[in-house]
Amino acid sequence: METLEDTFTAFFERSEPKLRNALVAAYGVEVGTEAACDALAYGWEHWERVRGMSNPAGYLYRVGQSKSRRVRRRPPMPVVWRSNPTPWVEPELPEALARLSERQRVAIILVHSLGWTYAETAELLGTSIGTVEVHVQRGLKRLRRSLGVAL
DSSP states (O other): OOHHHHHHHHHHHHHHHHHHHHHHHOOOHHHHHHHHHEEEEEEHHHHHHHTSSOHHHHHHHHHHHHHTTTTOOOOOOOOOOOOSSOOOOOOOOHHHHHSSHHHHHHIIIIIIISSHHHHHHHHHHHHHHHHHHHHHHHHHHHHHHHHTOOO
């Protein structure tokens, strides 16, 4: 028979990287990592209730957003993840990303930087795939305009 600890451990192993990456994309490394830890601690404390939810990772993402409010005062500088240690990155990209709405920035980073599918992103953010697609499209349009990129 599986215990509460076993079910939480399995959930944690599956969801922690996604939850942390999404919150870091939204609030920067320091605040996002702390928010993910706070959200997962909350999840453990309330696991009996949380595990029965239709989207426990999405719920804990919202908890992480709430927990981060006490720390954040200004928009974060988003992190640019690198798969190759020396890729060229447009110097204006971090500032351009910071000017996007939180939802656009998170959607773009999860989909284009971390390679998540629209479905994975939508599930974690607790929204529809179509909404994620709109955030990505609008965010990319704003980035292109901000960076002077024409297609």
